[in-house]
Amino acid sequence: xxxxxxxxxxxxxxxxxxxxxxxxxxxxxxxxxxxxxxxxxxxxxxxxxxxxxxxxxxxxxxxxxxxxxxxxxxxxxxxxxxxxxxxxxxxxxxxxxxxxxxxxxxxxxxxxxxxxxxxxxxxxxxxxxxxxxxxxxxxxxxxxxxxxxxxxxxxxxxxxxxxxxxxxxxxxxxxxxxxxxxxxxxxxxxxxxxxxxxxxxxxxxxxxxxxxxxxxxxxxxxxxxxxxxxxxxxxxxxxxxxxxxxxxxxxxxxxxxxxxxxxxxxxxxxxxxxxxxxxxxxxxxxxxxxxxxxxxxxxxxxxxxxxxxxxxxxxxxxxxxxxxxxxxxxxxxxxxxxxxxxxxxxxxxxxxxxxxxxxxxxxxxxxxxxxxxxxxxxxxxxxxxxxxxxxxxxxxxxxxxxxxxxxxxxxxxxxxxxxxxxxxxxxxxxxxxxxxxxxxxxxxxxxxxxxxxxxxxxxxxxxxxxxxxxxxxxxxxxxxxxxxxxxxxxxxxxxxxxxxxxxxxxxxxxxxxxxxxxxxxxxxxxxxxxxxxxxxxxxxxxxxxxxxxxxxxxxxxxxxxxxxxxxxxxxxxxxxxxxxxxxxxxxxxxxxxxxxxxxxxxxxxxxxxxxxxxxxxxxxxxxxxxxxxxxxxxxxxxxxxxxxx
Amino acid sequence: xxxxxxxxxxxxxxxxxxxxxxxxxxxxxxxxxxxxxxxxxxxxxxxxxxxxxxxxxxxxxxxxxxxxxxxxxxxxxxxxxxxxxxxxxxxxxxxxxxxxxxxxxxxxxxxxxxxxxxxxxxxxxxxxxxxxxxxxxxxxxxxxxxxxxxxxxxxxxxxxxxxxxxxxxxxxxx
Numbered sequence: 001x002x003x004x005x006x007x008x009x010x011x012x013x014x015x016x017x018x019x020x021x022x023x024x025x026x027x028x029x030x031x032x033x034x035x036x037x038x039x040x041x042x043x044x045x046x047x048x049x050x051x052x053x054x055x056x057x058x059x060x061x062x063x064x065x066x067x068x069x070x071x072x073x074x075x076x077x078x079x080x081x082x083x084x085x086x087x088x089x090x091x092x093x094x095x096x097x098x099x100x101x102x103x104x105x106x107x108x109x110x111x112x113x114x115x116x117x118x119x120x121x122x123x124x125x126x127x128x129x130x131x132x133x134x135x136x137x138x139x140x141x142x143x144x145x146x147x148x149x150x151x152x153x154x155x156x157x158x159x160x161x162x163x164x165x166x167x168x169x170x171x172x173x174x175x176x177x178x179x180x181x182x183x184x185x186x187x188x189x190x191x192x193x194x195x196x197x198x199x200x201x202x203x204x205x206x207x208x209x210x211x212x213x214x215x216x217x218x219x220x221x222x223x224x225x226x227x228x229x230x231x232x233x234x235x236x237x238x239x240x241x242x243x244x245x246x247x248x249x250x251x252x253x254x255x256x257x258x259x260x261x262x263x264x265x266x267x268x269x270x271x272x273x274x275x276x277x278x279x280x281x282x283x284x285x286x287x288x289x290x291x292x293x294x295x296x297x298x299x300x301x302x303x304x305x306x307x308x309x310x311x312x313x314x315x316x317x318x319x320x321x322x323x324x325x326x327x328x329x330x331x332x333x334x335x336x337x338x339x340x341x342x343x344x345x346x347x348x349x350x351x352x353x354x355x356x357x358x359x360x361x362x363x364x365x366x367x368x369x370x371x372x373x374x375x376x377x378x379x380x381x382x383x384x385x386x387x388x389x390x391x392x393x394x395x396x397x398x399x400x401x402x403x404x405x406x407x408x409x410x411x412x413x414x415x416x417x418x419x420x421x422x423x424x425x426x427x428x429x430x431x432x433x434x435x436x437x438x439x440x441x442x443x444x445x446x447x448x449x450x451x452x453x454x455x456x457x458x459x460x461x462x463x464x465x466x467x468x469x470x471x472x473x474x475x476x477x478x479x480x481x482x483x484x485x486x487x488x489x490x491x492x493x494x495x496x497x498x499x500x501x502x503x504x505x506x507x508x509x510x511x512x513x514x515x516x517x518x519x520x521x522x523x524x525x526x527x528x529x530x531x532x533x534x535x536x537x538x539x540x541x542x543x544x545x546x547x548x549x550x551x552x553x554x555x556x557x558x559x560x561x562x563x564x565x566x567x568x569x570x571x572x573x574x575x576x577x578x579x580x581x582x583x584x585x586x587x588x589x590x591x592x593x594x595x596x597x598x599x600x601x602x603x604x605x606x607x608x609x610x611x612x613x614x615x616x617x618x619x620x621x622x623x624x625x626x627x628x629x630x631x632x633x634x635x636x637x638x639x640x641x642x643x644x645x
Numbered sequence: 646x647x648x649x650x651x652x653x654x655x656x657x658x659x660x661x662x663x664x665x666x667x668x669x670x671x672x673x674x675x676x677x678x679x680x681x682x683x684x685x686x687x688x689x690x691x692x693x694x695x696x697x698x699x700x701x702x703x704x705x706x707x708x709x710x711x712x713x714x715x716x717x718x719x720x721x722x723x724x725x726x727x728x729x730x731x732x733x734x735x736x737x738x739x740x741x742x743x744x745x746x747x748x749x750x751x752x753x754x755x756x757x758x759x760x761x762x763x764x765x766x767x768x769x770x771x772x773x774x775x776x777x778x779x780x781x782x783x784x785x786x787x788x789x790x791x792x793x794x795x796x797x798x799x800x801x802x803x804x805x806x807x808x809x810x811x812x813x814x815x816x817x818x819x
Contacts, residue, residue, distance in 0.1 A: 058698050058706060058760040058794050109760035110794050142699045364758030364795050537754045537800060544797035568699035568792065576788035576798040605797075 014182050014218040023184060024191040024216040028198060028274055036171035036209040040162035044245040049630040050234050052154040053553035055227050056573055059109020060140040061149065063122055065129035075102045076126060081111045081361055082401040087393045088337050089118060089187065090126055106391040111363040112228040112545070114149050116403055117185045121148070146566030151555050152227035154179050155197060155234050161242040162209075167250035169261045171209035172202050174238070178216055181223035187336050190224055191216045196231025196323065199274040201239050203321035204283050204499065205261045210273035220561055226403075228545060232322060232607035237631065240318040240611040244618065254317055254615070255291055258501075262287065262319065276321075279492075281499040282587045283319055286523040289585050290317065294503045294521050307623065312510060313518070314620025317503045318611035324405035324526070324600025325496035325591070328489070341489035342411045343397030344418040346375065348426060348482040350468045352446065352461025353385045356418070359399025360411030361391045365602060366534040367407050371415045373531055374596070378419035379426075380443030381460065397485060405498075405600020408530055410490055413594040418486035425481045429463050432475055492593035500524035500587075500604055502543070504612040508620040510642060513635030515551055515617060517580045524604050525587040528597035532586075535601050540582045542605020548574040550610035554632050663727040667692070668736025676723040683707045685723035686733060694734035694763045698792065705791030706760060708767040709733045715771040734763035743770050745811065749804040757795030765791050769805045778809045 014021050037043060064077040074096050080086055083103035091098040108115060121138045129136040140148065155178045162171040176197050180190035191214075198212035247257040262283035263270050270278045290296075296315075303313045331338035345357040356375050360367050368388040376383040390396060399414070400406060423443060430448045431438040434457055442451040448458045466473060467480035474480070490496075503521035508514075522539055529535050552572035556565045565571045590597025610631050617633050626641040639645030660675040667690060674689040681700075686692045686709070695718055698706030702717040709718045710732040737743045743766050749755070756762040765788070772779060772787040779787065784802050793801065 056794055057758070058704065058792060059696070059758065108758065110758040112794075141697075142701075364756075366754070366757070533754050537757065537796060540797035540799055541757065541795045542797075545794070567701060568703040569701055573792055573794065574797075575792065576785040576802065579785075579798050581799055582797065 014220050018218055021218040022215065023180060023218050024194070024214070026195060026198065026214040027212070029211040030209060030273060032209045033171050033173050033211040037160070037162045037173065040170055041165035042163040042246060042249050043160055044163075044242050044249055045160035046241060046245065046629050048157045048159070048238055048241070050153045050155045050157070050237070051554035051632050052151045052221070052224065053549055054146065054149055054151045054555055055110075055112040055114035056145070056568075056571070057110035057112060057114060060142065060145045061115065061119065061121070062139040063125050064135055064137040065126040066135040067126075067129040067133060069133045071100070072096065073100045073102070074126065074130070075104070077104045078122070079108045080105050080115045081108065081363060081403055082116055082338075083361065083391055083393050084359065084398050084401060085116075085187070085338055086122070093123065094126060094130060102392070102394040104392045105361055108361070108363040111402075113226040113230065113403060115363070116188060117150055117225055118187065119148060142568055143566045146555070146571065147222060147563055150185060150225040150227065151181075151222045152193065152224050153234065153549070154224055155194070157197070157234065157238050159201070159238045159242060161246055163246050163250060167246065167252050167257050167260055169205050169207040169243075169246070171207060172242070174198060174201055174212040176212065176214045176234075178214070178224070179219040179221070180216055180225070182218055182220050183223065185223050185225040187338065188226060188331065192226055193224065193231045197234045199276060200232060200235035200321060200323070201274075203235070203272055203276065204239070204263065204319040206263050207261070208273050212274070221557060222555070222563070228542065229322070229603035229606035232320065232603060233546060233549060233610045236318055236320045236608045237611035237614050240608070241614055241618070241629070244615050255287060255296065258317070258319055259284070259287055276495070276497065277493055278321075278497050279591055279593070280589045281321065281497060282525045282589045283499055283501070285587045286499065286501045286525060287319070289523045289587065290501045290503050290521060293523065293583060293585055294505070299505060311507065312620045312623070313505065313507045314616035314618070315503070315505055316612045316614065316616025316619055317501060318608040318615060319501045320499065320604070320608035320611070322405065322498045322500075322600065322604050322607050323495050324498055325409035325490055326404045326406060327491070327494045329494035330404065339398060339400040340410070341487050342399035342414040343485065343487045344414045345397060345483065345485045346415070346418045346422045348422065348460065348464050350464050352459060352464045353387065354379060354381065354422075355387045355389065356415060357389045357396045358411060358415060359396050359401055360407045361402045363402060365402070365407060365538065366531065367402060367411065369534060370408050370412055370531055374412050374415045375419045378416050379423050381446040385446065397487070405602045407600075409496055409591075409594065409596070409598045409600050410488065412530065412598055413596045414486065414488040416596050417488055418484050421486055422482070422484040425484060426460060426463055429467055429474070429478070429480050430458060432478060433463065433466065434458060490593065493591070496527065496591045496593065496599040498524070498526050498599045498601070498604060500608070502608040502612045504616045506613065506616045506620065508617060508638060510644075513638035513645070515613075515633060515638065517547060517551075517578070517613070520547070520580050520582045520609070520612070522582065522605065523585045523587060524601065525589050526601035526604065527590040527599035528588060529586055530596070530598055535586070536584050538602045539584055539605045542603060543582055543609045544574050544579055544605070546606040546609025547579065547613060549606075550613035550631050550633060552632055661724050663723055665726060665728070666730045668732055668739065678722065678724055680723050681719055682709070682721040682723045682726050683718035686718060686731075692733045692735050696760055696763060698760065703790075703792070704761070705764040705768060708764040708791075710737070710767060715767050734766060737766070737770065745808050746770065746804065749808050750801070753800045753804045753807075755796060755800040755804040761791060761793045765793065765801060769808075772805070773809055773812065778813050781806060
């Protein structure tokens with residue numbers, strides 16, 4: 001049992017392929033950090049720990065493999081986010097031609113990154129079906145989910161920040177130790193989280209002197225890997241807690257120190273000290289908006305009043321940067337056969353409806369709603385006449401599918417470009433029928449209209465009828481193309497970074513150590529908001545997963561290495577009673593890399609919620625000189641910090 | 646008969662015949678004594694709207710109505726429900742008694758992946774049949790036995806709140 005992150009020299013090797021149980025090391029250093037710390041007026045330093053938690057999709061992993069020996073064809077119904085990745089893997093690992101492997105993954109009951117990875121049971125079920133020539137099914141029950149779904153986080157971070165006398169951040173110096181289980185996940189590896197931690201630390205701020213070391217270590221627990229907001233909550237909590245500690249040391253308000261240090265909204269493009277290229281972010285606008293939305297001064301006044309009466313409230317804020325719309329720089333350049341492009345096939349049906357087959361997939365985010373909205377909007381017909389089909393490698397074109405907040409930004413742009421091409425083709429046929437120039441026509445609400453006057457000319461259903469059934473009436477040589485296939489791969493910036501800031505007001509019960517979150521706030525900038533309700537609900541859901549990590553969720557192990565809380569009665573996920581209402585506002589800074597201008601939003605909530613709570617709890621405990629540097633912030637940790645336990 | 650040694654069949658599972666009125670229809674099936682009601686509904690009766698999320702009565706995904714009250718179908722053996730009236734999400738949908746709740750959940754995006762939704766609706770229906778106009782705290786409290794991993798609960802609370810108000814204004818439940 002290796003319960004601590006560091007393995008003692010001479011101790012047992014968990015992974016025989018490793019030296020000293022080290023999986024991976026990485027270092028970032030621009031060479032100026034020691035000098036910056038030597039000349040700093042203030043230095044703040046803290047050691048943080050982040051508990052292990054897990055996705056707990058309410059629908060567990062499930063797979064049915066059905067190999068037909070006569071046809072040499074493998075069909076797998078697989079509750080995964082990424083059917084194409086699994087089509088590729090089953091094909092190559094079992095030696096079945098790719099075109100004879102079909103993976104179907106429609107309407108999955110939650111995923112949050114957990115359903116990206118290859119699990120032992122997946123390969124076993126497929127293998128058994130090939131051996132038996134019969135369908136084989138596996139559905140994880142809850143205990144199996146807890147001990148085999150990937151876990152996440154499990155980081156210990158030592159970090160320090162140097163500031164000048166006025167509170168200007170000069171430098172950061174970071175060591176992140178993370179333990180990932182006995183071997184790295186396939187095919188995405190378990191080192192991505194640590195990499196994102198050390199690259200996202202400090203991201204909202206202007207300073208340039210940065211050094212970070214990452215050590216990824218093998219230990220005998222469940223594998224960790226990508227789960228919603230990979231690395232972000234750790235980078236955000238480390239940075240934002242140090243910023244609050246610095247504010248207190250320098251004598252600045254948390255809003256003031258952030259306003260002083262964030263990269264100015266008019267200073268973009270910028271490159272972070274860790275090499276991330278930011279196209280355009282809006283920290284200043286978001287800070288200002290959050291201050292108003294929280295009614296910050298009134299909250300502080302109320303806090304002071306209540307303290308006199310023995311009620312201890314805390315206010316915390318946390319700025320964040322989120323990675324979305326990844327390009328091939330994410331996996332492709334590393335040699336992984338994981339696509340960053342998406343594909344769509346858009347058709348006008350004979351009755352004048354539109355059918356869109358697209359490679360992004362649906363686990364509850366509203367992928368199909370977003371895609372149908374974009375198609376309907378771009379073509380000019382009501383959304384109810386658009387049918388979107390996802391998640392079947394036999395039907396939908398190859399693409400990245402859904403992960404890393406790419407569905408709307410990349411999948412949506414794919415749908416937009418495909419639909420524009422279809423509209424062009426429809427208008428060409430309409431122009432022939434109406435003896436007009438295509439450019440003089442447009443489509444509104446399913447009708448071809450004069451572009452200038454908007455006068456109705458012909459329903460698109462009539463164009464479909466003529467093209468499909470009476471092509472003899474079209475001019476000779478006309479071949480109507482009412483099905484368009486189109487692919488889109490992101491170009492320009494390697495990632496579409498987003499930003500935002502969250503705020504939290506909570507109350508700490510000094511007797512029990514219980515924390516009640518009273519209200520949570522977020523100002524978020526995901527570029528163009530396509531569907532406000534779906535964006536807001538992604539933010540709320542993400543925040544609540546972050547609040548779970550902050551206060552409740554932890555995979556706990558016994559001294560002998562057994563997971564001791566592998567049930568939904570023992571592993572605490574947030575319940576309705578404990579969760580606050582969440583107030584949301586948006587700033588919109590579209591990316592110029594796409595026509596759509598949308599960036600991702602699914603991980604923004606989770607990215608900063610736990611940092612916010614950490615800051616708010618520490619704020620509440622200020623009168624007692626007590627501090628907390630570890631999440632989840634359990635009642636026992638609160639009482640321990642207060643020296644009452 | 647073949648010469649098969651009868652003892653070979655000794656460890657095939659014994660089954661019990663049970664009868665219910667499920668969603669208004671009389672049904673009978675053969676179940677193993679250890680089979681839970683949720684497995685019976687899903688596997689024998691193919692009513693897959695009822696979900697098994699935790700198999701220990703914590704998450705609420707398996708809620709059904711048994712003789713008019715919400716129960717965890719994962720905490721009951723099918724044989725215990727012999728002779729009972731059972732209404733699952735399929736039956737409640739078909740009868741239209743939760744149509745307003747379903748419409749409001751849909752309108753407010755009070756579901757994402759949908760796995761928790763049948764249990765949420767059964768519980769919301771139960772709450773509103775007991776308390777005509779619960780406040781938000783009471784709604785949140787009543788939902789504490791239903792886990793949702795996607796929405797963060799607020800939209801669900803909003804939807805139930807709106808239906809409760811609409812039912813009161815409209816002179817009671819439809």
